[in-house]
Amino acid sequence: MPVEEVTMGTEFLKIKEVGEAKKIIKDLFNEYSPEQEKINIENSYGRVISEDIMSSIDLPLFDxxxxxxxxxxxxxxxxxxxxxxxxxxxxxxxxxxxxxxxxxxxxxxxxxxxxxxxxxxxxxxxxxxxxxxxxxxxxxxxxxxxxxxxxLKGSDINKNKLLLEKNTFLSPDKIGVLAAQGIKELNVFKKPKIAVISTGNELVREDEELDYGKIYDTNTHSIRNATIACGADAIAKGIVKDNYLELKLRIEESLKDSDILICSGGTSAGVGDILRHVMDEMGEVIIHGVSVKPGKPTIVGLIDEKIIIGLPGNPVSALIIFYVFIAPNIRKLSGLKEVETSKIVKAKISKRIHSPKGRMEYALVQIKDDLAIPILKDSGAIASLAHADGYVKIPKTTELLDEGEEVKVALFR
Incomplete structure (x- = not known):
């Protein structure tokens, strides 16, 4: 059973196991119904078709x-x-x-x-x-x-045959097929609008002076672009200091033109971590804490029936939690198919990985010559992201992955 945990004098809610947290998040996203819109083929790159498209002519039209x-x-x-x-x-x-x-x-x-x-x-x-x-x-x-x-006529495509299946991502080659059919407009899924906020007194923009004790804001760029890669229309809403009223006002403003809000930072149970308290006042906190490493201080809730995701402030933790728990649901809402099996590869661990028993761990690795090389740095080490090709899932009952052991690596790209 989940247990109460206390950190720095304030409480996490009941810690959720990974499977339970995934189900809760999936159920919340399932409350959204993907919407459709008609667009011109000139604007179709990166969109996802919302219906099967049949061929209207033979290709070639003649021998x-x-x-x-x-x-x-x-x-x-x-x-x-x-x-x-x-x-x-x-x-x-x-x-x-x-x-x-x-x-x-x-x-x-x-x-x-x-x-x-x-x-x-x-x-x-x-x-x-x-x-x-x-x-x-x-x-x-x-x-x-x-x-x-x-x-020969029709040897490429016969008239009235399936051209592209619903949920197909429109890459340049697919758009070329549509253009060859003379298609001008097509129905696609609307991109969900997602707002991205970074919180923390220590954060500054890249165009600001980097005073002692400050750091550049990483998560706005990494999370926003990870969200775009999932088919969403992501809007950066800037940096918010650890100030209750400022965060509340920014959330209110962000939800006016967004379906979902993703915050990073301010999610733990420390003195300066205020997101939970703002969400308690404005809506409902459903998850506060997941039994996972890295990324335990994750928050999920609702404000005005819109999903609010609170990711950890550490860039590595934030991206891991996003890829594991959030990305599949945004992809589905965007109309994208499940991640292809080609993005899961098998490799052998190049050295031992020790993992804390009792918590699921997602360990960053680099792939080289069919080896998965562990990147053994803490969750705040931003350089690890530059070298990582993906991550390995280590079950909570496993304390050791031995050298040479075969593992499945979920690739970032």
């Missing part, structure tokens, strides 16, 4: 040449060689974007460019490299087979 050369009847080239070329009469020429109204008869051919439609009567292309032209006479130096170097 077309894959090579520069001559459209021929394949039978007219049989036996052709350098020593015994086949002589054909060229009756026309076709460039890409045009066509010939002429029909090829036995012993005839038509010069053709790559991409041009195949003229009637022909069924193959004799490549220009294996042909010689002298006026209207063309000598074929190599025989060709029927349909050689042709893209």
């Amino acid at each position: 077309r040449s894959l090579m520069d050369g001559f459209a021929v009847k394949a039978k007219d080239t049989f036996g052709a060689s350098d020593e015994s070329p086949k002589k054909l009469k060229c009756i026309d020429s076709i460039e890409a974007g045009s066509y010939s109204a002429k029909t090829i008869e036995d012993g005839e051919c038509i010069e053709i460019s790559t991409g041009a439609p195949l003229p009637k009567g022909s069924n193959a292309i004799a490549m220009i490299e294996f042909s010689e032209r002298q006026g209207d006479d063309v000598y074929i130096l190599k025989s060709v087979a029927p349909n050689q170097d042709l893209a």
Whole structure:
């Protein structure tokens, strides 16, 4: 059973186990219904389609040449060689974007460019490299087979077939497929609007002077961009000092144009950690503390029926908690599919990892030559993020991962 914990004279709520915390967060996100909108294809990069898209035309629309050369009847080239070329009469020429109204008869051919439609009567292309032209006479130096170097109508995509499935992320290649169908508009999932706040008296922006005792704000940039990578529209709401009223006002302001709010810092049970108290007044705290390392002082709650996430202030802890507990839910809300199995790789631990029994641990590792190299730094060591490729999950019942043991690594990229 969860137990009460006390730190620096103030209480965490009942500490949640990892599985319980994940379920609570998932259930909160499930209260949101993904919305849809129609957009122009020019603005479709990075969006997620909200319905299956069917093909409206055959691709190619016509039999077309894959090579520069001559459209021929394949039978007219049989036996052709350098020593015994086949002589054909060229009756026309076709460039890409045009066509010939002429029909090829036995012993005839038509010069053709790559991409041009195949003229009637022909069924193959004799490549220009294996042909010689002298006026209207063309000598074929190599025989060709029927349909050689042709893209037949509908061989790429047939009309009324599934083109892209619902929940497909629109990358450049997918957009190219849509453009080839002449699609101008499409229905996509709306991006959830997520506000990001960093809290702490020690934080300054990168354009401010770095006085002694101050540090640059890391989490605004890392968490905001991690959120964008999950398909959301993330808005940086700046730095808030450890001041109750200032934080309350910033939260009120942020929720006016956001569906979800993610704060970092001020989540523990120390004297200067005020997020829980602000949330208690403005709404409801559902989670305060998760039995996990790093990231125990995590807060989850509701204000005006909107989800509030409080991440630890340490950059490593904040990102780990985000990737493990928050990212899958934002991806789902954005319409993105579950993270592909390709982002989970197997590797062998290069050295021992000792883990505290009783708490799930997520240990940062670097992948090199099929080895998972532990990055053994504390959760406040920002340099570890620069070297980490992903993390290894260590169950709370495991105290030791031995050298050479195979593990699953969840990749950040």
